Amino acid sequence: MKDRRSFLRAMAAGIVALVVVVAPAIADELLGIVTKVDVAGKKLTVVEKGSDKEVEITTNDDTEWVTKKGTNKLDLEKLSKQVSKRVDAGKKGVFARITHEKGVASKLSTVGKKAAD
Secondary structure, eight states, X not given: OHHHHHHHHHHHHHXXXXXXXXXXXXXXXXXXXXXXXXXXXXXXXXXXXXXXXXXXXXXXXXXXXXXXXXXXXXXXXXXXHHHHHHHHTTOOOEEEEEEEETTEEEEEEEOSSOOOO
16 A cells, blocks of 8 residues: 555655646747837737737736846846837837747747847
8 A cells, every 4th residue: 555655745746847848848939029018008019030910918017037147037127118218219119038828928038138130
């Protein structure tokens, strides 16, 4: 009886570990240029790298923003100002790597001084 319980515990622990490892791998990653930020609708419009296809990504309160200074909660107003500043400078927008699942962003990483022409 004790051997059966040990086996079941080991199997359960293995399944939990597999779920923890595989779940982040399921999320999609999008590289592109953030061209528009809808602060009220909590949406980003991203032009995918290597194509001119626009993708709309939804954000939520749990979306993280990773910069060279560290990780914080995503501030859409601040991101909108950065995009506006880049567009006014003649660029397309802010280059970013977005990790999302079914169109809902979980992490947005902006790259330092990468030119987004």
